[in-house]
């Protein structure tokens with residue numbers, strides 16, 4: 001898998017990058033927004049894709 005498809009997911013609460021995910025740039029234009037477990041917050045929070 002190419003690193004070009006790697007997206008960072010930033011916790012919207014603490015603004016830390018806590019997850020990485022792969023995505024297809026050609027197919028997805030919208031930013032991802034996912035609920036993920038944030039280790040810094042210690043709970044599930046909304047995460048947004050960042051660069």
Ligand SMILES: [Zn+2]
Pocket residue numbers: 011012013014015016038039040041042045
């Ligand atoms: Zn957090």
